[in-house]
């Protein structure tokens with residue numbers, strides 16, 4: 305009997321050699337289990353881009369802004385409803401497309417970028433995020449931008465682009481060499497940037513078209529799936545920005561205008577689905593679909609009110625683009641799962657942080673001159 | 675040596691199926707939070723599997739209450755008896771707590787707790803980002819605690835199986851116990 309026998313409670317008949325062998329076997333099983341866990345958790349591959357590293361990069365280029373979204377940080381909450389036309393019902397079994405169905409909607413308009421106190425500028429990308437509340441706890445959440453294609457194809461390219469486009473502290477502009485190197489490495493982004501640059505910039509949030517950009521699949525009651533991209537298109541005739549507008553110094557003029565317009569009357573958009581053909585790219589948001597694709601008007605989105613971000617309303621919602629009702633399914637666009645993961649990380653970080661008031665107030669200090 | 679009866683069949687089936695499920699859940703959990711490409715698919719599996727564990731844990735506790743498990747060998751040192759008991763309480767606690775935390779934190783975040791297709795569980799907490807932040811952190815910490823406990827449990831089980839050979843492992847083994855040199859009895 306050895307001390308080892310005593311400690312392990314091995315029967316006296318076990319030889320010390322056998323005991324050591326068996327103990328090593330147990331150790332090996334435990335080490336292999338721990339190793340598998342570490343491998344699955346990515347600890348053995350420190351070079352791989354993870355959701356946490358992607359969100360770190362937003363924080364790195366924008367500086368710390370605790371409590372705010374790591375992207376699209378400056379925003380205003382909106383609310384209204386969606387009235388279905390019934391035309392979507394043949395494409396998707398999601399109950400919100402049933403003829404005559406009216407679904408309550410909450411949303412958020414925002415400016416892209418991680419600076420919650422940046423001054424409004426015409427060229428900054430505008431966004432509209434929506435949360436449709438269906439019966440029985442189902443929801444549809446979507447985030448859309450006023451650009452016709454997305455600047456990058458993959459999350460890895462987004463990660464590189466964030467650093468390449470970071471404004472230099474001396475000039476306030478991105479380093480042209482770094483930017484050129486990024487575009488050289490990502491020709492798809494160079495093409496997308498050209499399309500984004502020539503887009504018509506309208507006078508405000510109210511007359512902007514917002515594109516979902518990523519492809520999804522509408523799944524009908526009979527199981528048929530159709531590739532789709534959607535957009536909300538304003539009822540209001542888009543007005544190009546005026547020189548008077550361009551000269552405005554009010555830091556929140558885009559948000560203030562929208563809040564003022566919504567106090568006067570509801571604003572309407574049409575939810576338009578563009579139907580893809582089998583060969584259309586679904587996994588590359590930098591590529592537009594051919595302009596002759598069939599599009600379907602699914603119904604009318606009416607926004608009736610605006611409220612500043614505060615506890616409980618749109619501020620504390622994660623507009624995860626993969627919160628989908630039965631009848632809408634993701635495509636294999638790599639941006640979709642990456643967005644879901646990065647938004648969850650951003651949401652988790654900001655949820656636990658001290659909140660500061662949004663730059664955008666409830667009622668604009670002065671009535672915006674419309 | 676005392677003669678150890680086996681756990682009843684439902685207990686053994688539940689033990690081994692839940693062991694596999696919990697290991698898979700722990701791996702899915704750590705893999706999904708580190709993955710951009712597979713995040714969505716993994717989370718979509720994580721939610722219903724986790725709630726299945728909750729359901730099975732309740733069934734298992736009910737079975738355990740009606741069919742008390744075999745006692746540990748009398749010659750097992752008292753501290754090991756206590757450690758075994760405490761670790762089993764902790765394992766049951768975590769099997770219930772982990773899925774409840776997952777459900778509660780998504781409720782506090784106001785994210786739909788989608789199981790499959792149109793099936794969504796109702797929220798069990800009011801909307802509160804701060805509650806979400808705490809529960810999410812706890813879900814992570816307790817997941818690591820559960821993994822450590824599973825490792826300790828596995829190590830102890832193998833010690834009983836390969837070294838002590840006292841019938842403790844055999845009482846939960848999925849296969850029938852063989853008559854062995856130490857004079858263990860066949861099924862009680």
Ligand code: HEM
Pocket residue numbers: 358359362372373374375376379412413414431432433446447448449454458459462515516517518589621622623639642643646647650651654
């Ligand atoms: C991999 C690519 C992308 C990454 C890493 C990314 C990252 C982020 C992050 C971190 C947020 C803040 C989330 C939060 O804290 O709630 C955000 C918000 C947003 N993103 Fe993205 N994004 C990506 C692609 C896109 C695309 C393709 C679109 C447009 C279709 C888009 C539209 C939006 C919108 C509209 C918001 C604001 C939602 C709101 O108001 O809460 N993003 N993004």
Ligand code: HEM
Pocket residue numbers: 645648649652696699700701702703704707717720721722723724725727768769772773774775776777780787813814815817818820
């Ligand atoms: C026995 C049951 C469960 C186990 C063992 C488990 C395990 C895990 C683990 C290991 C993580 C990663 C923690 C980290 O690294 O921070 C995780 C995260 C998570 N779990 Fe669970 N979980 C369980 C049940 C559930 C349930 C029932 C739900 C939801 C209904 C859920 C939802 C989540 C979510 C949403 C995350 C975080 C995703 C993110 O932060 O992006 N879990 N879980």
